[in-house]
Amino acid sequence: MRRVGRLAGPLALLATAGAAPAPPTLGYWDNWTDAAGVSHLTRCALHRFALGSVSAPATPEWLDKQTAAAHAVQFHVQPPGWNGGWHENPAVQWIVPLSGTWFVQAMDGSRITVGPGEAVVGEDQGARTDAQGHRGHLSRNPGTAPVSLMITQLAGLPQTSGPCRFE
Numbered sequence: 001m002r003r004v005g006r007l008a009g010p011l012a013l014l015a016t017a018g019a020a021p022a023p024p025t026l027g028y029w030d031n032w033t034d035a036a037g038v039s040h041l042t043r044c045a046l047h048r049f050a051l052g053s054v055s056a057p058a059t060p061e062w063l064d065k066q067t068a069a070a071h072a073v074q075f076h077v078q079p080p081g082w083n084g085g086w087h088e089n090p091a092v093q094w095i096v097p098l099s100g101t102w103f104v105q106a107m108d109g110s111r112i113t114v115g116p117g118e119a120v121v122g123e124d125q126g127a128r129t130d131a132q133g134h135r136g137h138l139s140r141n142p143g144t145a146p147v148s149l150m151i152t153q154l155a156g157l158p159q160t161s162g163p164c165r166f167e
Contacts (some may be wrong), residue, residue: 030163
């Protein structure tokens, strides 16, 4: 059997059979602020995956290694009906619900509801208060069960020129 690159195991078998696996994409939401200070929600996708082993002798898997340094990892549990009001994210952060349903509404009126395993990047720093008194985003637990979130805050400045910087 001919080996292809550094592939091993089942992925090598696929590659030698002529069916090279296609890299995956992984969707996420970006809550970002434009130059006018208005927050938006945009659907983005991670797409820089490469096959690699996280540590030998683990078989290859698809890895998209982000270079932003983590500042803090937090776990939040919001009670049923929790309402965060309008606020900016305290830092650029990845927010991943572990259980329950959580929603975010941006200043432009866009709104998403996310559940376990879905990811949101919060980077609406620099938002400006609008005529209705809204600034940043509104977040809430609309359900009757607690929402648990894993939040990874990143070191660095927010981007304000457009969404999807982590693609």
